[in-house]
Amino acid sequence: MFNYTIKYTAENIYENPVFEAFWQFLIIPQNNETQDLVSSKFSASLDCPIEKSINGYDFETVKIHYKKPFETMRFEAVFKMKKAKVKAVKVDPSSKVEDDYKTISTLGFKVDFEASLINTTLTRLPKEHLNIFEFDTSKHILDNVIQLNFWIYNHLIFNKEIAEQDINLKDVLDKKQAGSQDFVHLFLAIIRQNNVPARYVSGYLRQDNDFFNDSQIHAWAEVYVPKLGWVGFDPINNVLVNHNHVKIAHGQDYNDCEPSKQFLFSLGGKKIKHTVEVTYEQ
Numbered sequence: 001m002f003n004y005t006i007k008y009t010a011e012n013i014y015e016n017p018v019f020e021a022f023w024q025f026l027i028i029p030q031n032n033e034t035q036d037l038v039s040s041k042f043s044a045s046l047d048c049p050i051e052k053s054i055n056g057y058d059f060e061t062v063k064i065h066y067k068k069p070f071e072t073m074r075f076e077a078v079f080k081m082k083k084a085k086v087k088a089v090k091v092d093p094s095s096k097v098e099d100d101y102k103t104i105s106t107l108g109f110k111v112d113f114e115a116s117l118i119n120t121t122l123t124r125l126p127k128e129h130l131n132i133f134e135f136d137t138s139k140h141i142l143d144n145v146i147q148l149n150f151w152i153y154n155h156l157i158f159n160k161e162i163a164e165q166d167i168n169l170k171d172v173l174d175k176k177q178a179g180s181q182d183f184v185h186l187f188l189a190i191i192r193q194n195n196v197p198a199r200y201v202s203g204y205l206r207q208d209n210d211f212f213n214d215s216q217i218h219a220w221a222e223v224y225v226p227k228l229g230w231v232g233f234d235p236i237n238n239v240l241v242n243h244n245h246v247k248i249a250h251g252q253d254y255n256d257c258e259p260s261k262q263f264l265f266s267l268g269g270k271k272i273k274h275t276v277e278v279t280y281e282q
Contacts, residue, residue, distance in 0.1 A: 005080055012073040142225050152190075232245065
């Protein structure tokens, strides 16, 4: 068992006074079978009313509505977690490879996992790249996904300066440079193109293992493999998701898991800085 302390801060500086503002934060770690949220504390620099609610994917969000003029605002959240070791994923040697491909081709399976099979604007492959990576159906689905995880890790160069969530996959494939969300969007696009359900995941990453993107809210993917369930893959770091990853939420793409959204009544520029600190002890 691992004990995590996660600190998230957001500093907002505005060129001109803001007269009214709305924020929504999706940064609270999820409770699931491998992680337990022990405590959660959220605060703001001004006397803001803080509300919690549940979004459409059943994840907890923080909402703030501030009605007085201001020019700076700071948010801070501290979470304490217990995280269990994730068991290694193993394929039953007696299972037949062709049975899983038959399963994912059935109408009932496609209906059950429709939301995780449809590509969005952010996860749609350009026409000239539709066959960029095709599954070898003589191999297990899990083996194909592991190979894809490695392929993307080698095919793209991680660039932490790339932060636009609406970058298209054509630019990613042409330039071969990507931010964390673009690695995952390409991964999802290819998985779904091969008729396997997959979803975008946001979360936190342990910071003493030299992982890429460990100082920000991280992104990875979960793939549904018949007989194994949802399996996490981190193509930015070429690893399967394990006790080093703390999940916040999942959805079809980045837009469903965006850590913070804001709506302001103001004019002029703004500077926003997000930082994440993750410490742990076993």
